[in-house]
Amino acid sequence: MTTHAPVAPATGQDRPLRSRALALAVLCAGMLMIVLDGSIVTVALPAIQQDLGFTPSGLTWTVNAYLIAFGGLLLLAGRLGDLVGRKKVFVAGLLLFTAASLLCAVAADQGTLIAARFLQGVGGALASAVSLGMIVTLFPEPGERGRAIGAFSFVGAAGASIGQVLGGVLTEALDWHWIFLINLPLGLTAAGLAVRVLTADRGPGLRAGADALGAVLVTAALMLGIFTIVGTAEHGWTSARTLGLGLLSVALLAGFLVRQARAAHPLLPLRMFRSRAVSAANAVQVLVISGMFGFQILVALYLQNVRGYGAAATGLAMLPAAVAIGAVSLLLSARLNARFGERNVLLAGLALLVGALGLLLRLPVEAGYLTDLLPTMLLIGGGGLVLSALAGLGMSGAGEADAGTASGLFNTTQQVGAALGVAVLSTLATSRADALAAAGEPLADALTGGFRLAFAVSTGLLALAFVVTATVLRRAK
Known part of the structure; x- marks a missing residue:
């Protein structure tokens, strides 16, 4: 029996820049599909509930089943990529996600849809966990890596807003089944291109680190x-x-x-946490993502439940934030990181986010979009600085052997932050609104009071992230 030593993929400077840029585009396309699905489903939930007869508590499992599988498997999927090859794991994840999307689209009962959403989470975890690790090995030079991570961060941030718009349009113009059917051409195309464009890598195998x-x-x-x-x-x-x-x-x-x-052969080598940058980036990310959900979810709920916006109108109202984040991620983040350092850029971005969420503390019931919401949408562009700087710091200690593990860890803390943000902030907003309504406040005033409390907590989480960055990273190189 012939044994094979691990073969490093042809990445980095041994591949032409054009070839690596094409590989980055494929990785971004796969991530875009997964991010789109995460936000596109939330807009269509009322239509799904009406069609399949979900109870309010049962309906949440169309989201929870996905989150549990996705967040629970990211770390394992990242390590699996290091052992058997990140390209294999990425392509397998895309194909599973696409197949599960088809199952979601044809689901005729609640159980089938929830099971299919769980499978979507498994596929999403496989593809997402190794993506950043592949970018790190594709672009070893700091300047190129910064630009690549900026583009990847843009896809993640902008995809969520695009998903809200697209979800509203598809649900209102056609029906909710199309929010899943749209994944089929995207997933098959991305998987086909990945097979051709991404260079095969072969890890040491499961026996070497299972x-x-x-x-x-x-x-x-x-x-x-x-x-x-x-x-x-x-x-x-x-x-x-x-x-x-x-x-x-x-x-x-x-x-x-x-x-x-x-x-x-540990699944997560604890030596990774010796890096102050890696440890701080993952801790700060939990705080940032938790706080940012105060904007992404609660502003959308405010627009629909208080201001009476429809699904498509809500998505369009949130679009300036995606444009701002995208412009900062693509045009500024890499240059600023190279010139001033990721720590300083992260502090500047966090300051902008604190200001953006702080403006919502005075949000009135009859808010004007141009005067009360658009300034926040534009200042949210600071998220483009934050996301790219965090990704650079979180992957700074990753080598070829454990890039997938570092990527999986970084994505895991992101999902934990998202789950915490949704649970904590929505609970606070609901409890405060119920208390105000019980005290005799009109429904719109009570809901707005609950949202303002959640925005205050969001602002506090981002301010705490600023403090942690300023103190923990002050001596990091």
């Missing part, structure tokens, strides 16, 4: 943790269910860390 116990522990911990967080909207934060499952999730995570410290 920490089965560690994989079970971390996947169970993350899935259970996200399951617990998303369930707080229905069961509350202090219920026996939430506290019990939360403690079990923490215990599983602690067992995973102990396992990683002792395993010969």
Whole structure:
């Protein structure tokens, strides 16, 4: 039997820039499809509920099933890419995501749709977990890497806003099935191009680093943790269910860390956290993504529930934020990171985000779009600085052997932040609105009061991210 040593992919400076740019475009296209799906579904939820007869609590599982699979498998998927080849994992993820999208589109009952959404989450995790790792190895030169990460960050930020617009248009003009059918040409095209454009890489194989116990522990911990967080909207934060499952999730995570410290081939080498930049970037990302959901989700709810916007109009109203983030990501982030350093750029971006969310603290019931909302939409462009700087810092300690693991870790903290943001901020907004309504406030005033409280917490989370960046990274090179 012939054995094969690991073969490094033909990446970096040994590939022409045009070839690497095409590979980046394919990676961005795959990510765009996944990000689009995440936001496009939220707009279509009322139509799905009416068609399939979901209860309000049951409807949340069309989102929760995806989040649990996606967030729970990112770290494992990243390590799998390092071991068996990131190209294989990326293509497999795209194909699974596309097939699951077809199953979602033809789903005629609640169970089929929820199961298909879970499979979508698995496919999304496989493709997303290795994407940043592939970019790092494709662009080893700092300037090129900064521009590549800026483009990738733009796709992630802009895709969410585009998904809201597209979801509203497709749902109103056709029906909700088309929000999933649109993934078929996108996914098949991206997978076909990936096979041709991405250079094959071959890792050392599963036997060289398959920490089965560690994989079970971390996947169970993350899935259970996200399951617990998303369930707080229905069961509350202090219920026996939430506290019990939360403690079990923490215990599983602690067992995973102990396992990683002792395993010969750990799933997540703890040496990665010796890098101040990597540790701080992942911690700050949890705070930033949690806080940003105060903008992405709650502003959309305010526009629809208080101001009476339709789905398509809400997406269009949010579009300036995507344009601002895209312009900053593509045109400024790489240059500023190269000139001033990622820490300073991150601080500047966080300051802009604190200002943007801070403006919403005075949001009136009868808000004018141009005077009360558009300034926030434009200042949100600071997110283009934040996302690219965080990605650069989070991947700064990744080498060829563990780029997929670092990418999976970075994406995992992003999903944990998203789950926390949705659960915490929506709970706060709902509780405050209920209290104001019970005190006799008109419904619109009560809802706006709840949103303002959530915006205040969002602003606080972003301010805390600023403090952590300024203190923890002050001595980082």
